[in-house]
Amino acid sequence: MGQLTDGRWSNEQPVAPTDEKGDFQRADSTFRDWLTADGSPGPDGQRGVRAEADRFHLYVSLACPWAHRTLIVRALKGLEDLLPVTVVGPIMGKHGWSFQEEFGGTGDPLYGFDHLHQIYTRSDPTMSGKVTVPVLWDRKEARVVNNESSEIIRMFNTAFDDLGAKPGDFYPAELRGEIDALNDRVYQTVNNGVYRAGFAKQQAAYEKAARALFESLDWLEHHLDGREWLVGDRMTEADIRLVTTLMRFDPVYHGHFKCNWRRIVDYPRLHRLMERMMAVPGIAETVDLNHIKTHYYRSHPDVNPTGIVPIGPASI
Known part of the structure; x- marks a missing residue:
């Protein structure tokens, strides 16, 4: 999987780090500012960022279940016009998530970058940590607002309501x-x-x-x-x-x-x-079974060293 250390990419780290007992250890998300309708602080006092049209961008993987959450809420709230999306390719290679179209990505329309870690260092040139999706990007300030999916879906739930989002409260x-x-x-x-x-x-x-x-x-x-x-x-x-x-x-x-x-x-x-x-x-359109299977079976050589992607099941 690799990670950034003082702004430099290294793929020497294992895809899935474990502790001495063999238990998988998931890294915490790095960026935790909060998008609100008026720029007020988040629910736990996080730095607030005001929701505006034509300001924010969402980076996702169609394979990742955490990023998939944000796509579902984006669709349910009708945020497609307010919140453009860039999709990384399904294969996580030696440079992590890639925008390169030959690997199934969409290309990066904002900066022409090849890899997601470049987005992270565009935000913080000295960053150390994992490079994950989803990423909520602020085009106005050229920085990552938040990369924690559970928080991003709560932001999407209410932040854009005054800007034309569809009604619906998924966290009443x-x-x-x-x-x-x-x-x-x-x-x-x-x-x-x-x-x-x-x-x-x-x-x-x-x-x-x-x-x-x-x-x-x-x-x-x-x-x-x-x-x-x-x-x-x-x-x-x-x-x-x-x-x-x-x-x-x-x-x-x-x-x-x-x-x-x-x-x-x-x-x-x-x-x-x-x-x-x-x-x-709107939900079915967020599901790409080919991306899902390709990512897992071809990105985890420790688990599936042959990289063979099974043909089934026929549906989910």
Whole structure:
């Protein structure tokens, strides 16, 4: 995967760093400013940036479940005209995420860069850390506003409402406590749990992550008994944060990451939740199964040294 150290790119670091017990260690996001309608501070006092038309740009990977969240909320809120998108290619090579079109990227319309790490050093020439997607970029100040997906989707939920965004609140005040509690379990054991299983370097670490993953999937399946959505009576952030993992589960995580106790198709309620969300206008257009499979099977040589991409499944 590589990373930046004092503004210089190095690909000597492992794709998925682990601790002495073989447990995968995910790095924290680096940029944490907050986009608000009026430029006021974020909910925890983060530096506020005012939402404006023709100012911001979103960098994503169609393969990445974290970036996929932001594309879904962008579509649901109708932010396409307010928030242009650049897509990196599916293969993470020796220079990390690439804009180069021969590798499936769209090219970088802002600076003509070849790789995403150049965007990071354009923002901070001395940066040290991982280069990840999504990236919310401020064209006016030429810097990264935020690269934490869970925060970006909350910004998109309200920041552009006065600039023509579609109505819809996916983090309603009266449901926030329940959403936060569910999000916390899903992040620890499902969203990140598949990576903890797939990148584990020791048997015990793998089994611990895999068992926690399927315990949570079993719990979620039971939780959906008699209801259509995870929280309340409509789609919320909780559904959006879970579904991007569900969409990748059978095509990738089941085999590539050894999460093979069951498939999502074996969970009728979870599978119906995924189908229900795919039927919502705008969501299906954010899914690119070819990008998803190509990225995982060709970007993790420690997991899949041949780089062979399986032909199935036929659909998610």
